[in-house]
């Protein structure tokens with residue numbers, strides 16, 4: 001087996017660099033003004049005047065640096081392209097990095113805060129390009145025999161994915177990729193891991209690395225493709241000779257028509273629960289999912305599920321009540337929740353926990369969580385994230401029950417007859433469908449990833465990043481509106497205060513709960529960090545630049561598994577002392593040191609005279625090294641949506657149910673009111689997903705029993 005260390009691809013200047021500059025893409029070009037030219041470093045090293053380029057992996061793909069160097073070793077021009085970098089983060093850092101390389105006359109420049117991936121790529125590529133100018137030979141790989149594509153053998157390539165390195169191992173014959181193994185065990189379960197599971201078949205079938213990235217998992221897909229190219233180039237492959245195979249370039253679509261009892265739109269937690277319940281009630285069910293994988297925002301839920309009066313609480317001696325659950329939810333929701341829905345959720349929550357037990361998805365670990373009077377949040381025994389845990393088990397159950405999921409298939413329109421919903425139109429990759437159904441369940445999630453819709457309802461949130469999955473674009477709300485559905489609380493959008501802006505990665509509340517503080521760019525605290533999400537978010541937006549840093553120490557890192565993920569993603573800045581950390585963040589070291597020593601004194605006194613914080617003060621921040629993550633508020637949950645009643649029937653603008661149409665989960669409004677309690681999203685999807693599935697099945701029974709209820713054909 002050969003090692004795949006050749007991460008830096010070298011080559012002479014690419015025309016693409018200047019082209020991208022002309023096009024104004026994520027590219028800059030900086031020249032040294034003659035009068036500002038620093039003295040050349042040394043002619044002794046035998047520099048060859050010319051333009052040299054090299055690339056290295058950035059956040060989303062390769063970053064290329066082209067250096068024009070004169071005979072004295074002086075860098076006179078720097079051009080950097082990184083079209084795959086996030087425009088507002090890595091892309092925005094590129095001009096600064098170009099200026100720095102020119103000023104430093106080398107690749108040894110500072111990392112731009114918040115753009116670590118891009119900065120490191122520029123550093124590596126600039127250093128490699130400069131080496132070439134010194135006459136370093138461009139690495140020439142081995143070549144296959146004439147007419148062959150590869151030197152047969154087994155090769156391994158590596159590249160950085162979302163959660164760490166991804167390794168691709170290929171077995172090659174003279175002209176074929178015979179076997180391909182992808183190891184990406186650090187990728188996010190049920191998101192990046194789907195790329196790891198699905199791209200191998202796509203590549204093997206196409207016999208080219210130039211395949212479409214998996215929608216929604218572009219970082220993982222990009223890393224797999226880069227690692228594969230690395231392995232193939234070790235086998236002497238000419239990477240420029242591979243064709244590009246795009247899913248979108250497929251042939252003519254067929255039109256298919258089908259008849260089912262229940263069609264569920266969306267394979268998130270609510271949709272899968274509804275599908276399983278309807279199937280358990282004996283109905284013929286199908287699920288449509290617009291992404292190539294299931295899970296939606298449900299996969300991202302890390303906490304647990306709130307439920308009251310459960311057998312787990314009883315076994316653990318925890319006292320709680322349905323009434324208290326209702327009261328806590330309505331208080332947190334600023335008293336605008338739909339009380340009937342909240343009561344229904346609380347009353348059915350214990351039964352929902354039993355049902356999860358019955359399908360092999362137990363949530364036995366019960367603890368406290370923000371906004372709950374009693375220990376009420378139920379999580380998996382092994383501490384894993386509740387969302388990914390449930391999605392995996394729901395998928396297994398759907399497999400056992402043989403419920404078909406049509407992936408890559410987007411529902412586009414609800415079909416109606418005489419005011420009743422009688423089916424769905426959907427578009428797949430190879431076919432368009434007309435699906436006639438007794439009942440339709442909308443479980444398409446919220447609209448956190450539809451910027452137009454967000455701005456339409458909340459213009460103040462223009463440009464705010466989102467933690468929502470790519471498929472969460474409000475389709476269900478729009479489809480329901482088109483058939484007369486009423487919307488409730490639609491402008492109620494929850495911001496999460498600790499979202500890393502480059503990766504949209506949510507920094508779990510537990511970091512603050514375990515003792516982290518927030519400081520602004522001036523190195524000062526500005527709020528009780530454990531106030532409700534909306535309050536902390538608003539506090540951050542008032543700070544210079546509308547962002548903050550979350551600061552923690554080694555003790556906190558050691559105690560919280562989630563932090564390793566942030567570290568391997570490259571978003572954590574580290575300093576051996578608090579002053580060293582401050583310097584990296586461009587904060588005055590003395591101020592940050594003072595803030596920290598004040599905080600540690602407050603922890604010792606169990607009294608925060610500045611902001612009155614009372615929780616997350618079990619331990620101070622005094623164990624080096626120290627860490628920081630730059631964060632700002634991100635759109636987290638759209639609490640409003642389609643109006644439903646306690647039977648999960650969709651209500652129209654006149655207050656009447658729309659026959660045949662049910663909805664559950666984030667697509668609906670009313671349960672969470674003006675502020676969602678952590679743990680209530682999962683309660684909502686499991687309870688109301690179940691209610692929707694059961695009632696959709698019952699509606700089909702009613703239609704069968706009394707055909708005159710059916711709309712006239």
Ligand code: ADP
Pocket residue numbers: 265266267268269270271288289290291293294295296297298299409410411412443444445446469470471472473475476664665666667685
């Ligand atoms: P919930 O938490 O309410 O279950 P999720 O966000 O977990 O919602 O899941 C919603 C799912 O619906 C996602 O997987 C998303 O891709 C899917 N979806 C959204 N719009 C459509 C559509 N038009 N057709 C099919 N699936 C859709």
